[in-house]
Amino acid sequence: MPDLLAARSQMAVSLAFHIVFAVIGIAMPLMMVLAERRWQMTGHAIYLDLAQRWAKGTAILFAVGAVSGTVLSFELGLLWPRFMEFAGPIIGMPFSLEGFAFFTEAIFLGIYLYGWDRISSRAHLWAGVAVAVSGTASGVFVVIANAWMNAPTGFDLVNGQAVNVDPIAAMANAAVVSQTLHMTLAAYAATGFAVAGIHAFLLLKDPANAFHRRALEIALLVGAPAAVLQPLSGDLSARHIAVHQPVKLAAAEALFRTQPGAPLTLIGWPDVALRETRFAIEIPYGLSLLAFHDPHAVVQGLDAVPPPEWPNVPAVYVSFRVMVAVGTYLALVALWASWLAWRRADLAHNRWLLRAIALATPMGFVALEAGWMVTELGRQPWVIYGVLKTRDAVTPMPGLVVPFVTFTLLYCFLGVIVVWLLYRHIIRSPAVPEWRGFYMPGSGKRETGNETS
């Protein structure tokens, strides 16, 4: 395995692993706070149990997210020393701010987890709010740094050196709004639907279980609005890359030729050698319309840059389709659930809705990973778009396949254990028979005895 490929693979594995935990660390605290608030308002212990379970989930996932994030902060130097030497002064600022946000999150998570009987209930709830807010803030700061890699600004390039460095201008880069919005919404949508999906699945098996019902409600409250807003934010992102990163858009759409009135390819297979998309089903003018809101707009194709500067077109193309398809599915399910909730229908007894939500369990994370592949693979061969190539940023250290394999195995091992722990602590039904009828129409009719203990 060539060293560059090994380094890229190690970074990809580390990011793909960390991103799951980072995202849950952003959204799960919000669910935990909502549950605690409801407990304080209703006094029903079912919400306390939910808050405590989600707090445990946050604790487990935060711990893994913290260590995998530490790995990433070191890997920037272990794998990409030349990138960091160049970019550190320019985008170190958002990383420093992220450090503080992360610190705040760690402090208040400690207070929240261990402070149930040490501080007032009011202070406890606010500690949870601080966790949710600082978790979101740290995600935003990291994405700001990534946005700069896509739309580098805030410096002048003189003989390969960055001069006139302006970190504030670097943070206010062109990609920042679309990327941070898209990522934050993705975090809430993916986590909300993952949790909702698990409880929907358990409700299908045990419809009278009030615990899963309450969990489903709160999870949808977090996930559904984000999933509905996400296509709008996606439109913003598409219009941004059409202007600022046209090669990425051309790869995502496999648009080989620059043309006015470009069609939107729904499905097909891009053949890079032939420079055409085979078996394509197209919507005429669709891409021009989406990218520039004008059916006759000229969309830049891959032919605008020489092939050595193309990303891996099939990979970006497929990732983009997966992200859009899955995102659309989540948005439609969210709209359906919202419509039913608005009509005051009983979501937990609509078995078709429950099936649709259960199917969505892994989907948000699939879309999330696919979206990151679009943005990261779509930027190649550049690590800093138009400024520094990935192959010029990699460490000279040989034998990088060894750390790649080691960290991959380590992460596989951790992943298995985390899933198992989450099952034990969060998902498994609590054995409190009297909770079964909580707020349930027709409670008591379907008593089926204790669940697993």
Add this chain to the structure above:
Amino acid sequence: MGLADLLAGVIFVALNAYAVLGGADFGGGVWDLLALGPRRERQRELIAEAIGPVWEANHVWLILAIVLLFTCFPPAFARLGTLLHIPLSLVLIGVVLRGSAFTFWRYGADEEQRHWGVVFAIASLITPFLLGTTAGTIASGALGEAGGATLKDSLTVEGDGFYRIYVAPWLNPFPLSVGLFALITFAFLAAVYLTLEAHERELQEDFRRRALAAGVGLFLAAVMALLFSLNGAPRVRDGLIFAAWALPLHLLTAAAAVTALAALWVRRWRVARVAAVTQVSLILWGWALSQYPYILPPDLSIAGAAAPPATLRLVLGALALGAVVLLPSLYYLLRVFKSSVRAT
């Protein structure tokens, strides 16, 4: 004192905080591994209780130091990441295993808890040892331009070149002795803190004995590191022996060390804690002073590695802003969980 010196100082403050807070959490892992006698389970419970609420926050000091390093002194970060790839990767594996094992240990089922405890404890040995080794390698001046200039060669030179560039700088008596010193230091701090955390007389006595033993071990490890520094780290040796500030610093450090041990002897836990923290901090600042003005001796100076002033000024502003949020939060955390007048 320029802006760059100030920020280098801030990074060192973060490292100091990591050593006395996060380091003690590592030390807790050491005592978990060495839990002995009739009260071993209670010792382990006490360690877990003491670490639990604070250890995530303690860990962030390291991340803060790293982030500030690559923002303010990017060439130093790039060189560290390149030349110390192997020990730093091992540190990371230790950090990952330790962090996750601690969590799994707390939330796992009873029957497998001990396995996680063992992973946690072993990672608690390896990680501080390698962190100390990294510090020792920096201090030894082996990460100089000589290494940097030959980076290109490593692509062509097989075998010997790889060893010379990526292994030899840290696989040396002096860096390894610093690793051992760091490990014992952290164990010493943990034992001192645990005398205060313990509510039972017997547990206090257990950790008093451990703290006294570690204090003596610390002294021996320091002497060993100093002996190896005679050949292995000339700059540190010269700084620690001949500089104008050397004698007062040694006297202060010695006074703190003696106070810590004496306070342990007469069971003045609070005094022992203050003295131990002072002692460890003075040792760290002695290292910093001995290699000033270099961030990576012998050739990369703080000023030479510094980012443009615009970046440094902004980071300083962000630090001030961050401190306004962070310090009260941190105070609150420690007050809630580490207050000696606890509501039981």
